[in-house]
Amino acid sequence: MTTVxxxxxxxxxDTEYDAEHHYMFIQHEDGDMLYTYGHHRDxxxxxxxxxxxxxxxxxxxxxxxxTADDVHHRWAVLISPKPEWRFWIDTDTGDEVKESTPGxxxxxxxxx
Numbered sequence: 001m002t003t004v005x006x007x008x009x010x011x012x013x014d015t016e017y018d019a020e021h022h023y024m025f026i027q028h029e030d031g032d033m034l035y036t037y038g039h040h041r042d043x044x045x046x047x048x049x050x051x052x053x054x055x056x057x058x059x060x061x062x063x064x065x066x067t068a069d070d071v072h073h074r075w076a077v078l079i080s081p082k083p084e085w086r087f088w089i090d091t092d093t094g095d096e097v098k099e100s101t102p103g104x105x106x107x108x109x110x111x112x
Contacts, residue, residue: 004102005079005103006081007078007103008037009105010037013026013036015027021052021056024048025045025049031112034052035107036109037106037108038106038108039073042068042071043067046068046070046071049066049110050065070110071110072109072111074106074107074108075089075097075099075106076107
């Protein structure tokens with residue numbers, strides 16, 4: 001039987017890079033995706049990703065043009081518990097983890 005861990009919360013995705021740069025998302029270890037908790041803050045998520053790309057990644061403002069249309073909604077489950085947590089998400093279709101999956105939590109992502 002698969003262990004069901006308590007789901008993550010919005011606070012688990014808060015990232016403070018330094019005193020001036022605080023974001024509502026985390027970055028995948030490969031840098032190819034950014035994740036935030038929930039399905040209800042798409043515009044703010046995209047805005048913060050643009051700020052992050054300009055301020056910390058050195059992208060030109062004209063190239064940092066993410067919008068709410070770039071946000072994808074999925075469901076995830078925790079596969080390793082806190083504090084060393086890791087989650088599973090089907091990034092292609094969202095079919096493997098559903099809202100009804102035990103321990104599932106809403107997640108939004110932006111592909112790089």
